[in-house]
Amino acid sequence: MADSSGTDSYPSSWKKAPFIKNSFVRWLLIVGGAIYLAAALGTMNIDIERVKEGLPRAQRFLDSFFPPNFADNRGVLWEGIAESIWMAIISTVAGIALSIPVGLGAARNLAPAWVYLFCRGIIAASRTFPEIILAIFAVKLFGFGPFAGFVALALGTIGFYAKLLAEDIENSSASQAEAVKATGANWFQWVNYSIQPQVMPRMIGLSVYRLDINFRESAVVGIVGGGGIGATLNTSFSRYEFDTAAAILIIIILIVMAMEYTSSFMRKWVQ
Amino acid sequence: MLQLSELTKRYNTGELALKGVSLEIPKGQVLALIGPSGAGKSTLIRCINRLVQPTSGSVVLKELELTKLSSSALRRARRRMGMIFQEYALVERLTVMENVLSGRLGYVGFWRSYFRKFPSADIQEAYRLLDRVGLKHMADKRADELSGGQRQRVGICRALIQNPDLLLVDEPTASLDPKTSRQIMRLIQELCSERGLTAIINIHDVFLAQMFSQRVVGLELGSVVYDGKPEGLTPEVLTRIYGEEDWSATIKSTDEDDDEEEDF
Numbered sequence: 001m002a003d004s005s006g007t008d009s010y011p012s013s014w015k016k017a018p019f020i021k022n023s024f025v026r027w028l029l030i031v032g033g034a035i036y037l038a039a040a041l042g043t044m045n046i047d048i049e050r051v052k053e054g055l056p057r058a059q060r061f062l063d064s065f066f067p068p069n070f071a072d073n074r075g076v077l078w079e080g081i082a083e084s085i086w087m088a089i090i091s092t093v094a095g096i097a098l099s100i101p102v103g104l105g106a107a108r109n110l111a112p113a114w115v116y117l118f119c120r121g122i123i124a125a126s127r128t129f130p131e132i133i134l135a136i137f138a139v140k141l142f143g144f145g146p147f148a149g150f151v152a153l154a155l156g157t158i159g160f161y162a163k164l165l166a167e168d169i170e171n172s173s174a175s176q177a178e179a180v181k182a183t184g185a186n187w188f189q190w191v192n193y194s195i196q197p198q199v200m201p202r203m204i205g206l207s208v209y210r211l212d213i214n215f216r217e218s219a220v221v222g223i224v225g226g227g228g229i230g231a232t233l234n235t236s237f238s239r240y241e242f243d244t245a246a247a248i249l250i251i252i253i254l255i256v257m258a259m260e261y262t263s264s265f266m267r268k269w270v271q
Numbered sequence: 272m273l274q275l276s277e278l279t280k281r282y283n284t285g286e287l288a289l290k291g292v293s294l295e296i297p298k299g300q301v302l303a304l305i306g307p308s309g310a311g312k313s314t315l316i317r318c319i320n321r322l323v324q325p326t327s328g329s330v331v332l333k334e335l336e337l338t339k340l341s342s343s344a345l346r347r348a349r350r351r352m353g354m355i356f357q358e359y360a361l362v363e364r365l366t367v368m369e370n371v372l373s374g375r376l377g378y379v380g381f382w383r384s385y386f387r388k389f390p391s392a393d394i395q396e397a398y399r400l401l402d403r404v405g406l407k408h409m410a411d412k413r414a415d416e417l418s419g420g421q422r423q424r425v426g427i428c429r430a431l432i433q434n435p436d437l438l439l440v441d442e443p444t445a446s447l448d449p450k451t452s453r454q455i456m457r458l459i460q461e462l463c464s465e466r467g468l469t470a471i472i473n474i475h476d477v478f479l480a481q482m483f484s485q486r487v488v489g490l491e492l493g494s495v496v497y498d499g500k501p502e503g504l505t506p507e508v509l510t511r512i513y514g515e516e517d518w519s520a521t522i523k524s525t526d527e528d529d530d531e532e533e534d535f
Binding site for chain 2: 179189
């Protein structure tokens with residue numbers, strides 16, 4: 001360039017500034033992270049011999065699954081499925097009904113500080129215990145059977161649904177909320193007119209998703225005595241009826257796939 | 272009709288947004304509040320209907336002191352103050368009709384509003400207002416299907432169905448194109464004169480402020496630096512409000528006539 005009187009004073013190379021500015025801290029995190037991962041892998045005692053021994057066992061195990069046997073225990077099998085679906089639906093409905101007040105209370109823009117902390121506490125407690133632990137408690141309290149499974153799944157739903165509801169409320173548009181408040185609406189009207197329309201589509205999608213989770217979890221809570229298809233699955237394993245177990249697993253997979261399809265369809269539809 | 276005295280607002284961050292603002296606004300006056308961003312315009316109008324709680328000072332609307340009201344008395348008082356928002360603030364997933372009727376929430380009970388069973392007088396009034404702003408055929412559309420100018424008209428209906436004594440208008444033309452801006456401002460001005468409404472309009476655009484108001488108040492850093500007729504906005508005054516700039520092109524020429532058609 002001929003006319004470059006001013007340009008040579010500008011730098012000709014540019015690099016994006018690193019995410020962590022301090023280069024010492026940056027390298028410490030990279031090297032430290034790598035060392036930690038290597039050490040953690042070391043403590044796993046990965047033993048190739050044991051893997052080699054296990055592979056043929058896995059082969060035998062899988063072989064005994066085939067062909068899946070839908071016929072021999074047909075009655076128990078469908079009963080288990082029906083019970084699981086029933087448990088999933090009831091626990092989702094009850095769990096969501098309990099989640100709504102908790103979720104409203106756990107949204108910082110809706111509730112005063114003490115309500116907020118209380119509701120966040122409920123959510124944290126529910127999230128701390130996985131469904132299987134809740135199911136063990138519920139079986140101890142209410143005895144074996146689907147009622148225990150229902151209680152466990154409903155309580156598990158609170159931690160999931162109330163948390164996501166609260167977060168969605170906190171992310172909702174403040175100006176829409178302000179506009180409805182300015183009309184002189186009371187608190188319930190305000191929530192019904194400005195918050196609910198904003199969070200509803202996502203919440204409908206999430207409730208179908210939670211139904212899907214609760215159905216899958218019903219197979220787990222059944223193993224510890226919570227009824228449903230899990231109980232059937234557990235029985236078939238303990239009787240070494242792996243072909244029936246395979247049939248149950250296939251049915252679970254198909255139902256979960258169907259629900260996944262439904263939930264994505266529902267999400268699009270409610271937008 | 273509206274008296275603000277020594278109204279002060281200090282936010283929790285320590286920022287002093289309003290420094291003892293006193294204003295007296297007679298019935299039927301349309302007042303434009305101008306000033307740079309951060310001057311406290313939004314805070315000022317929100318202190319009136321207490322979307323923002325003022326730190327000190329008083330707001331008296333028709334003999335009623337608003338700053339100390341209990342929450343239920345405040346809700347009753349808010350019914351008398353319609354508010355029109357920047358970027359419309361319609362509830363986007365609700366229909367136009369629901370947005371308009373939400374202006375009646377202060378007058379109906381929860382279950383009635385929950386089932387959308389508003390009194391027939393309210394529904395008639397909603398249709399009448401929508402017709403007045405040319406949107407009657409849009410009543411069942413969802414608010415997010417409307418254009419910017421249409422949304423702001425719905426926002427105006429929502430404020431007016433409250434049957435307010437006072438309109439608080441916050442940057443009604445931000446994000447609207449110049450033509451729509453004028454139409455919206457003219458509509459607000461006409462509705463105010465039809466109904467004898469008092470209005471405070473926050474507005475960035477000095478030209479629009481001059482064109483559509485009877486009185487201009489200039490706010491700078493939380494204090495009133497100008498209060499007078501729109502014609503009094505000289506380059507010196509604008510410099511006092513906004514700072515040094517060439518103002519010659521901004522100020523309204525003596526009698527500019529503007530007779531565009533309203534098209535909906």
